[in-house]
Amino acid sequence: MSPVSPPASPRRKPLADSVAVHDQVYDAIRLALITGRIAPGVGVSLRSLAAELGVSPMPVRDAVRRLAAERALAINPANKRLSVPSLTASRLEQLSQARLWVEPELAARAAPHVDAALVKRLRELDAAVDEALKLGDVDAYMTANHDFHFAIYERAEAEVLLAMANGLWLQIGPFMRVVFGRVGADGLAADRHVEATEALKAHDADGARRAIAADLSEGMDKMRAAVEAGR
Amino acid sequence: MSPVSPPASPRRKPLADSVAVHDQVYDAIRLALITGRIAPGVGVSLRSLAAELGVSPMPVRDAVRRLAAERALAINPANKRLSVPSLTASRLEQLSQARLWVEPELAARAAPHVDAALVKRLRELDAAVDEALKLGDVDAYMTANHDFHFAIYERAEAEVLLAMANGLWLQIGPFMRVVFGRVGADGLAADRHVEATEALKAHDADGARRAIAADLSEGMDKMRAAVEAGR
């Protein structure tokens, strides 16, 4: 994990730019979690994270609490120690089902608000996804895929559902890395991004809903297979 | 809001019982939020909360972060000040739709695991709901109604979905208080608790799903009407 912006100014942050340190820490841990840089099942500690990021334990504590509330980090109730939740078939199944409801709904709600600029951006992001797959670049794929989906969802004007989707991605992130490790980049080559983009361009809410549902459904099937195979 | 267990021991907590203070604070604020004791829209502060609960600002900070992550508290991005989210029609609509998917699903999943003890408990809780309605006791109604639903959901063996349901109730809590204020206890008298209990007793997953869906749907309709009327 890379240190937050000023590598390790030991004290005093005049910061008029008002980007709170605990938010930077949150983003850093979140990214490390989603991209699988912190492996599921392993324990982490406030002080070790703080040292790694070059900040005091305080903002890390805030970030960790937030992530724990979002279930992206687990707190052992016995000794209160932190760990990355491990991947179980049950968790994956529940997360799949939840995603399969929320995200198509968000896509459908976004359809009426799609404009030419968004379509252009979606095509760029889909190209970035394909490029990352061709190169086998895991991090780039995850980033581009995330950005593609959320570029759509953010247009839905549904703050509450959007937050739910964010939370679900955060929890399912580590699973994705596993899939990559097991089925390789080729296994994820097929998606429904073009289909979704076309439906959105035509303001076809139901088409967008179906395309995203199919996209997720296929992706989750691969994850399930990968998790079951790895047991 | 009432102080956490030792009213105001100013310092040193030997606490071998290991119930973390920030969890007590979390529960206290959560309860105050759900029962509407803290009105939507008003601002709160760490220090005022801390003083009211007789603890230092530290555990309050933890609890508040957690609640903010669960969207039960809002943080003004400009000045970082805390407030209780206000009730908008859009928020209610999204929360309704989410609940209408998650909760029937949980009820259906619980059906196979229902035993006689749970049926007995559900009948007791439903009786408590009716009693509270007869007396017009808002707090008792909210508690009993919550307990009835979650006694079912906890049997679903679906930790992830259960957490989602918890988060949704936390966000929708303040709306319920408003409904009570506007339509009165009589307006909530009709529910589908008996229907749901019978379906669960028969291990009828689909019946349970329908009963809970109907229960929610009717309740949410009343909330929507109350929110729209109050504008």
Added chain:
DNA sequence: CTCCAGAAACTGTGATCACAGTTTGCGTCG
């Protein structure tokens, strides 16, 4: 070589303080 004690290191938690930004309110000037 194995096993068990004791110490050292590390864990999360909470309190206290310092700081910078914002809001509030009171006194004064026009």
Added chain:
DNA sequence: CGACGCAAACTGTGATCACAGTTTCTGGAG
């Protein structure tokens, strides 16, 4: 009498320290 301005109070944030519980390592005895 109204409006402006400055000071005091209050806001969240972050650092540091103290503490108690747990884990981990180590050294010695069997």
